[in-house]
Amino acid sequence: MQPVTRAIGIGYLLICLLALLATAFIGPVGYAPFPLPIGPAQDPVVVTIWYGTEKKLWLEDAVQGFEATNPRVGNRPIKIVLRGIGSRELSLRAARQEFGGDGQPTVISPASSAWVEVARADWAALNPGSQPFTIDRPDQAMPLALTPLVVVAWKERADVLWPNGPVDFWQNLHEALNNSEGWVGVARERGFAPDSPEYQKARNWGFVKFGHTSPLTSNSGAQALILMAYGYHGKDKGLVSADILDPGFQQWLREVEMAVLEFGDSTGTFMTSMVQFGPSKYDLVIVYENLALENVEAAQRRWGDIRIYYPPATMFSDHPYAILNTPWVTPEQRQAAEKFRDFLLSPPIQEIAFLRYGFRPATTDVPMLTNDPSNPFNKYRAYGAQVDTPPLVETPSGEVVTTLLDLWRRQINR
Template sequence: MQPITRAIGFGYLLICLLALLATAFIGPLGYAPLPLPIGPAQDPVVVTIWYGTEKKLWLEDAAQRFAATNPRVGNRPVQIVLRGIGSRDIALRSARQEFGVDGPPTVISPASSIWVEVAKSDWAALNPGSQPFIVDKALPLALTPLVVVAWKERAEVLWPSGPANFWQNLHDALANDEGWVGVARANGFTPGSPEYQRATLWGFVKFGHTSPLTSNSGAQALILMAYGYHGKVKGLTNVDALDSGFQQWLREIEMAVLEFGDSTGTFMTNMVQFGPSKYDMVLVYENLALENIESAQRRWGDIRIYYPPATMFSDHPYAILNAPWVTPEQRQAAEQFRDFLLSPPIQQIALDQYGFRPANPDVSIRTSEPSNPFNRYSVYGAMFDTPPLVETPSSDVVTTLLDLWRRQINR
């Protein structure tokens, strides 16, 4: 019996040795008692994404779904780490390697491509002669334009024929010392009309947008105001930004804004919570408007989405960094997650559940599904087709506008 016993013993040891070698090269096999998770082969490939918080819920949802697919690079699992940061901070801190507790990013995904260009410019200035900061081109993940959310009866006094002269009408209303009464009179409503009578109860025009220094939507608002004043949709220059007439016009708008918050979502939340006592209208992302408009309607009355005659998309670019701290394995894992985010099922979720326009052209926004928010909220002004888009200015022009706003408004 001893030879048989020895053979069984040697066989068992051989199986254990093979399992050990296999585990070291291709990961753990089977279940206990042989789960042998040893060696560097099991260390995860960590992809740290600094992202604009406007897409927080969608990204967190998608990251959970991605993890459920057991993604791997070779024999190593992929781990997605999400860090929600303001878009301007993403650009400046990543280029300046000011990582703090957030850790060095593998990917930056601010709300708009504006900030990718700012990051690239900063990196090139700080690292002359180095390789480009971004691997290839930053692909957009989801689209959402800037819109105004306003109480319907007030918007109809401000724009009785529709918001064709959007920015000038808004400027004149905010600069009017008589508030809504002056706006009603200027737009042809007589003292005996219902619109005029209601306007006597509304006080000054209350408009809100975020700070351009801390929020992407605030920076986009500043760009749209500059384009609106100069009556064009492309070719914005530093000369346009520094025009004395524009500076005075901008001051007259911004001095009437009660506060500049850091979060676009805060304005929409305040519209819902406090109604017209807080704001008559706010400039927000379309996806936030779609997400909140029904609850505001139920609480305070008729509210509508209005599209400026020209607007900007937040395209939520996904920029994989070509930085010294990013390994080839991390880039490969980042590409896997990017492709997952752009896959039709995840893009459909971005549309149906979170109100984003798909960046993948294979996913149509024009569906008859009741889950499509553009069908569900068309009664509140949601539109399939957006107005024309303005050209994204160069990073130099954006910097000039931000410096102007800091000097003239945010003293």
């Protein structure tokens, strides 16, 4: 029996040795006692993504699906770490290397490419001669999902403000916000007779109540300022710092912004307020289209007719995915970040962003014109949702955006 026992023992030791060798080179093998990863080859490749919180739920769903595929770089598993941070904050902190407790980012994904441009400008000022982004296309980072800026308003009030539709969009809004008689003065200026139903209702509405987020903390607030600047100057591209410094524009902007009730930090807060408090809180607000699609039905059931309106020219929040080209990002992290980016742009994940969360797909592989009842543009067509958007304004340079924000900080947010 002794030779047999010795043979079994030797065989067992050989099996353990083979299992450990296999574990070191190709990953865990079999069950206990051999599941422990050995050596640095099994350390995960960690990809830390600083992202704008508007896409939080979609990204969290995507990370679960991605990690379920057991993604790897070589023999090492990939781990995605998400850090939700406001778009302006994350762009500034990344450029200034102010990491705090959020870790060094491998990728930044603000809500809009405008913040990538701001980060570029800040980085160039602090680090002359270096470039922080590995660019997948010549002029910008890769978009992940799209959503335009829209206005959500109570229909009967929008019909008084824009009786022929929102053609002279920004000028009409400017005039209404500065009408000393409030809604009844707006109704008179739009030609409604004193005995008309519109005029009689307007007598009870008070001043025009308009809201958008703070451009210092929120992407949608900054985009609202950009659209106002373009609207005032009557163009959709080529916005320069001289346009921002124009005294006429500065006075016009002050007259709009001083009538805004409050500047919140979150775009979602305005839609939540419209749903919770109805027209007693806001007559119209500037929000993202995907938030409008999520909430208009609930507001309609609670308070009556509400509609989505598209400005004559708008901006997409394109949620760029910018992989940093910095000393702390390793080649393995870049490869892992590219794998996750490709996963996010795959048709199944883009379809989830579209059908479940109301984002427009960033690729042409997911059709927007379908008969699917879950398609948000079918489901919410009666509320004003439309596939075709107005013309898009050009994203200004980081320097122009910074000048516009400095103006707002000096003259509005004192």
